């Protein structure tokens with residue numbers, strides 16, 4: 290049974306009814322359990338759970354400390370290219386975005402410059418990113434980028450366009466540890482409305498991509514929905530559903546969840562389902578209670594005050610000192626097009642100090658359990 294078969298059993302109409310039918314007693318019962326069901330996840334995401342956020346936060350903190358200790362792993366994004374042939378209406382890299390800033394693809398010496406700059410700041414984990422330009426930035430180029438980055442970092446992950454299982458296998462052979470691939474929205478009609486051109490417009494190919502990566506031997510699989518495209522309760526439920534599916538079908542890989550929230554966007558796109566801070570907190574807490582062993586990533590998309598508050602609630606990985614333009618650390622200037630504006634401009638050393646001040650240990654390399662026990 291593919292994940293598409295699973296998700297179609299939980300359509301948005303059924304979920305809306307489920308969220309509305311949850312009672313206070315259902316939420317309390319979900320809070321008391323050790324092993325939570327999909328109905329418990331719905332209860333924790335429902336409006337009835339809102340008065341229980343404090344109790345959920347205590348349980349989320351307990352579970353996170355049990356599974357991860359008091360550690361927060363730090364990583365940095367490294368954009369290899371901002372070329373993109375796709376038209377995702379919410380994205381600054383889109384081929385139709387009408388942005389006039391430069392489009393570049395880093396050459397090998399430039400990739401090395403960027404790696405050196407990040408390694409000098411102490412990073413040992415890096416996330417390589419590109420747009421979707423499979424002709425100009427093909428899988429061989431990405432594999433080469435992985436191999437170069439691996440010379441500098443203990444852990445290399447990618448957040449690039451979806452590829453075939455064979456390409457993921459080649460990435461693993463080049464030294465890849467993780468794949469981050471957001472479905473953006475699991476809601477098929479909304480997906481079609483916001484992905485107008487490019488291979489990314491193929492919902493089914495993208496939906497199955499992270500499982501292909503797992504089957505190809507990628508050790509760390511990160512998923513997420515771009516919050517703001519569709520109803521957040523439903524997206525969070527589907528993300529949890531996908532996470533549990535991957536834990537079952539790709540059990541040799543570690544699962545991680547990200548919570549990218551649309552805050553900045555091109556003028557031609559308006560956010561339909563805005564996600565407030567309390568909503569984001571509820572999503573993180575509900576998913577932590579449902580998936581206690583999953584890593585949780587928090588990027589610099591979010592503002593410093595909020596990141597500081599979210600940190601003890603289940604977060605295990607944070608980016609720091611991020612640039613979202615290729616060459617943004619050492620090679621190119623601000624004339625190069627960035628993907629989106631970040632909110633947290635603090636340096637890696639400031640984030641490290643903050644983590645310590647909150648009683649956690651900053652970790653520059655995250656040796657996850659799947660790796661240790663392989």
Ligand code: SF4
Pocket residue numbers: 373374375376377380381382383384419420421489
């Ligand atoms: S989200 Fe990715 S594929 Fe879509 S326009 Fe942006 S960079 Fe291109």
